[in-house]
Amino acid sequence: MLRTVTCGALTIKNLGESVVLCGWVQKSRDLGGMTFIDIRDRYGITQLVFNTDDNSELCEKARSLGREFVIKASGTVVERSNKNPKMATGDVEIKITALEILNPAKLPPFLIDDETDGGDELRMKYRYLDLRRSPVRNNLILRHKMAQSVRRYLDGLDFIEVETPVLIKSTPEGARDFVVPSRMNEGQFYALPQSPQTFKQLLMVSGFDRYFQIVKCFRDEDLRADRQPEFTQIDCEMSFIEQEDILNTFEGLIRTLFKEVRHYDLPEVPRMQYADAMRFYGSDKPDTRFDMQFFELTGWVKGKGFPVFDNAELVVGINAKGCAHYTRKQLDALTDFVKRQQIGATGLIYMRHNDDGTLKSSVDKFYNEEELRVWSAGFETEPGDLVLVMAGSKDKVRKQLSELRLEMGNQLGLRDKNTFSALWVLDFPLLEWDEETERYHAMHHPFTSPKPEDIKLLDTKPGEVRANAYDMVVNGIEIGGGSIRIHDRTLQALMFKHLGFSKEEAQKQFGFLMDAFEFGAPPHGGIAFGFDRLTSIFAGLDSIRDVIAFPKNNSGRDVMIDSPSTIDDKQLKELSIRVQL
Structure with a gap:
């Protein structure tokens, strides 16, 4: 290792120790006979001190350092005369005996500090510089801690993490798919998954009775603060359960996350019927703070x-x-x-x-x-x-x-962003009418089970059929949703019928799932939490962009790498694609 200690670790207990630090120059102050350099890494900031009387050549070298130069500094830990209580290392400084410039740096296009002068678009273009800033870096550290807490909790309940395919089949329900042309199957396309829904149901048929995955999903839809074309879900499914089991298990997950990561004791989560949420709040995701x-x-x-x-x-x-x-x-x-x-x-x-x-x-x-x-x-x-x-x-x-x-x-x-109020919203409508297409669509997805007592209404009053579906809401934001699934081929076929699928269309799109139901599908259900959205709530942010390492802008573009972009004619020919402008 080039360094012996990180820039956020030294305290008064380390006085007299010889240390080597590596990092970036945060700022420098030349006071004539003394030069002070703040060196930064992801762990914190430490002040380096150079004295002309001790080593004028070394002091001159320090004066040549620009912001964001990458340096290696060796010296002795001494007590600061003017201590800085706002810094974790503010009681000490390093009296430097050796300095090496590992890499010089151009002047960055914006100030790399907690409060920056860079606008959103500029910071996205130079995202690798923006990630050096403490607030953004801390958001990603928070995201890491949340992911680890999720895995510990679910592993403790015997959930198995299984990766599902990224190149799948396009389906007509839900948002628009991102499609990927297949070179080896001319004229045919994969789709990127909007969720691993059918695969996790097939895992239940396979006997993996407790599945989870922290998984990337993709939707080609208009963007806003809480949407990105690619996003991450905590995706879960369980067999041999009822709705109550799902609610208890995943309320436990959310309360554990608040306790372990946010150090917040979230009380027992109340429950509200969808009809009451609409009646009393006009929203299926009411802010109950x-x-x-x-x-x-x-x-x-x-x-x-x-x-x-x-x-x-x-x-x-x-x-x-x-x-x-x-x-x-x-x-x-x-x-x-x-x-x-x-x-x-x-x-x-x-x-x-x-x-x-x-x-x-x-x-x-x-x-x-x-x-x-x-x-x-x-x-x-x-x-x-x-x-x-x-x-x-x-x-x-x-x-x-x-x-x-x-x-x-x-x-x-x-x-208040530091106050949290969670709520389960239950019994959503199974179907919703779409004026544009003049037909019913699944409010959640086509695999959601209707309430058994409402099945008889499917033919006469489909809009009144309630679903075995549930959402968790925190501070007026939907952070997760799921349902008890259909596990019977006959009922699934009936559902497709009421969604306007012909028998042939249903078989073509979802025949693999209905066929699987004939080989012993257990009762099952699940939930998916929006991991980016949940992390942004924990971080007190309105947008999910700053909890994603490399997000897209509001036009769905990555301005840092200039994507999406055109591809050359050779690639288009290999994929049998003609582009008309």
Whole structure:
């Protein structure tokens, strides 16, 4: 080893020791007779000191060092006269006796420090430099610790880690596939897996009753802060279980991760029906760090001559505690917020519960104080509270009010990133109607089992069939989801029928799975957690990009290596591909 110790290890206990350090020059300070160099590696920073009186040649060499030069420094550990309590090594410095430049460096395009002057695109172009920064490096160390904790927990429960194929078959359900042409099979294509779903089910048929994999998955879809074209899942499956077994096993995993990695005691995770989540929060992934549940006014406000309410399918609102002091300007800003194109509301109604107990609303022309008392009772308001009400079609207005609820949570400081609230959401609809294709699609995937008591509704009321499906939500973010699977060929064929597959199409796409069911498939179910998303929550980040070593930008490009890119004509010819521009 070129070094005897790392740059974050030395303390006052090491005084007098001879050491050799290697790393990058973080900064230098020339004070005339003394030169100070901060040397950095992934473990920390140590101050090196050069004294002209001791060795003028060595001091001159130190002055020639630029930022990010790679150096090897030998010397003796001494006590610092001006100690730095913000550094782990701040009690000591190294009095240098030898200095070797291992590699000079160009001046980096942005400051490599906790607070940098580099924008997102610049840092992505030079990601290998960005990874030298402590916040980004610490995110990847956190990711490593989480992966190790996952493996320890699941190994302790007899799960076996099995790698499944990356070159698989394209299927029509779900997001768009990334496809890979096959040179040896002209005109045919592999797909990159959106998940290892069918393979983990086949492993259950094979008798591997407890499987897991920390696995790369791929989806060719539009990107946002919590999406990348390639992402990582903690993928799990179990045999001979019921839904309760899955919930208990993987609630244990999440609570263990919080305890071991975040040092946070996550309480027992409550459960909520999908229907209740939509009714009380307008979302299947409610942020339960704060209350502010929906209350429906529909039956009480119609027939009073106010067209907005009279013509609405649903009138619903929230109680923003302590916000009666909001000015007209603030209320107008909230109205503008819900009118944004991304939300699409037409307006916002409010009612103040004033400090003197009186009630005042923006629709006093239509509702007297006695009628507003009904609102107050329903929302359980107290003096100082502000009721915000929206009206419209059920599905739209609930989503719109959900966005407003989250905005109020932000404004009131109720969404602290160091506070965590987890929730199981259960019994999702099995199918959802797609207006564009005019047919039902699987809300989760085609292999999800319906509730046995709802199977009879498949032919008459398919939209009312509930799935044996469950999601785990943390702080309003879905971190994992799964289901009890279909393990019977007849029921799987029925499911494909209701998804619009002909018998021939179902056999062509999924015949291998249905054939396997005839050789003794056990009851089974599983779950997959978004590993990038979970890590970003632990790190307190809004985007998953900084917990991925080499992420893509919002256009799906790796600007560092300039990918995707064209390939030459020879490769295209070998793959029998013609490109028309």
